[in-house]
Amino acid sequence: MKICSKCGNGKVSGNREYCFGCFFWYEVIESIARGSKRYMICDGICYIIAPPAEINDPFIGSGGRTYVFSTMGEDPRVIESRNVWYHGPVPDYFRNELPDNAIMLY
Numbered sequence: 001m002k003i004c005s006k007c008g009n010g011k012v013s014g015n016r017e018y019c020f021g022c023f024f025w026y027e028v029i030e031s032i033a034r035g036s037k038r039y040m041i042c043d044g045i046c047y048i049i050a051p052p053a054e055i056n057d058p059f060i061g062s063g064g065r066t067y068v069f070s071t072m073g074e075d076p077r078v079i080e081s082r083n084v085w086y087h088g089p090v091p092d093y094f095r096n097e098l099p100d101n102a103i104m105l106y
């Protein structure tokens with residue numbers, strides 16, 4: 001069994017290069033590279049803006065709590081959503097590839 005070349009911990013199956021945990025973050029990197037604006041990274045924590053949902057939708061993110069983000073960069077935007085999913089803390093070994101891109105205002 002190979003060990004993941006990124007984190008040095010996870011086991012890699014088949015002909016993959018990275019473990020499951022690192023693959024999870026590479027999908028975020030690739031989505032952002034393809035132009036996705038759904039990922040908000042604030043103080044090293046990643047959140048996903050999901051499509052708008054009804055407040056009584058059992059799968060609404062964070063129980064329907066309203067989040068307000070301000071994106072960083074050349075074209076800052078304020079994004080308000082009631083369907084935000086917690087994606088988790090970005091591992092230290094991905095912080096260069098996934099730097100903060102937003103500020104949580106609320």
Ligand SMILES: [Zn+2]
Pocket residue numbers: 004005006007008009010018019020021022023
């Ligand atoms: Zn890994």
